[in-house]
Amino acid sequence: MxxxxxxxxxxxxxxxxxxxxxxxxxxxxxxxxxxxxxxxxxxxxxxxxxxxxxxxxxxxxxxxxxxxxxxxxxxxxxxxxxGNRDARVRYTHGxxxxxxxxxxxxxxxxxxxxxxxxxxxxxxxIRRPTIVVNGQEQPKPPIAEITGRQFEWRIRYAGRDGVIGTRDDLFTVNELHLPVHEEIVLVIKTEDVLHSFFLPNLRVKQDVVPGMKQYVWFKPIRTGQYDIVCAELCGWGHYKMRGRLVLQTREEFDRWFEQEWNNQELRSYTPPEPEE
Ligand SMILES: [Cu+2]
Structure with a gap:
């Protein structure tokens, strides 16, 4: 050269x-x-x-x-x-x-x-938000359960009883409404393969592992519409596994929830039997 x-x-x-x-x-x-x-x-x-x-x-x-x-x-x-034709080579053992x-x-x-x-x-x-019940501090229960599956996010809200897995739960697909200025706890799981629940604007990303229930928490401070993304290549339709996160004030959220809940009652929707 x-x-x-x-x-x-x-x-x-x-x-x-x-x-x-x-x-x-x-x-x-x-x-x-x-x-x-x-x-x-x-x-x-x-x-x-x-x-x-x-x-x-x-x-x-x-x-x-x-x-x-x-x-x-x-x-x-x-x-x-x-450029160094005349330089002498020096051998070293390190x-x-x-x-x-x-x-x-x-x-x-x-x-x-x-x-x-x-x-x-x-x-x-590690430090999941807590609430105080009867003078005792305990982990805050999740507001909703997110189930990843090829290729969508199924969302199940605790109904009026505040417990997920009962007959009054509210179901949506790919659309997660949440109130702002509150500590939000979600439980996430998957029905099939590995997914990754990613809320880019909230700096939340968690792998969803088959057979495991995991909790994520955050505190949104702004209303608006944002993305829910799957951040783990989970199959041919991975790219379309996106949902919509709608952050609302508490009043707006309650109104939306009431409306959806009444609609599902009208359709006499029968949710699956509770798991636990
Ligand atoms: Cu996925």
Whole structure:
């Protein structure tokens, strides 16, 4: 390879970090051609925590990505064979110190991230909201049960008795209405294969595993219509497994619920027998 080919290849390698970072900035700035490619609007009370964790990890990995990309470019540029015909080759059996350093640094970084995000993880996945019943604190019961199946979301609301799995439950498909400014608990499960229940605007994403019942919770702070998405490739119709999340004020929600519930009564809909 001659000198010029070497330089060309070095510059091509340099394009990896340059274009990589460029595309991210382009998307973050919502520039033309990249509209809506960055994080969707956050409408969850705790969403900021998830977003700042995301940005922190992105920044950290970004610095390492740029660092290794630039180092690779520099070694190609400076030490190519064509430009160093007289250089003497030095054989090495490795550096013990270097290996210790590059093992400990990533390990320490991963450990730091694990500890740093512990609170966010606990809030999102472990500390389910509670209510007080007869002076006793207990986990808040879910307002609805979401069942994923190829290829739709079946939604079952606890009826007036507040208990899911009884005869007065309300059923909808792909349309989830919820009140805002309240801690929402949902129970999710699947009828067939793995799905992933994803509410992008609420920063909620949870795999739905056959045979398991799982709980997700969040607190929406804005009314409007948003997406429910399946984030796990679950079959040929995966792409159309999307639903509509309608966030309403408590009054609007109650009115909607009443109306739907009365309609289902009129159709004398017979829901399946309770499971438990
Ligand atoms: Cu799915």
């Amino acid at each position: 001659n000198r010029w080919a070497e330089r060309l290849w070095s510059l091509l390698f340099l394009m990896v970090p340059v274009a990589g970072v460029g595309v991210f900035i382009w998307a973050m700035a919502d520039g033309y051609g990249m509209r809506g490619h960055w994080l969707p609007e956050n409408i969850d009370e705790q969403g900021k925590v998830i977003d700042s964790l995301f940005l922190f990890i992105l920044g950290l990995t970004g610095v390492i990505f740029v660092g290794t990309g630039v180092a690779l470019f520099w070694f190609l540029w400076r030490y190519g064979a064509a 550096s013990h110190t270097l290996e210790v350093v590059w093992s400990i640094l990533p390990a320490a970084t991963l450990l730091f991230i694990a500890i740093y995000q512990m609170d966010a993880w606990a809030d999102a996945k």
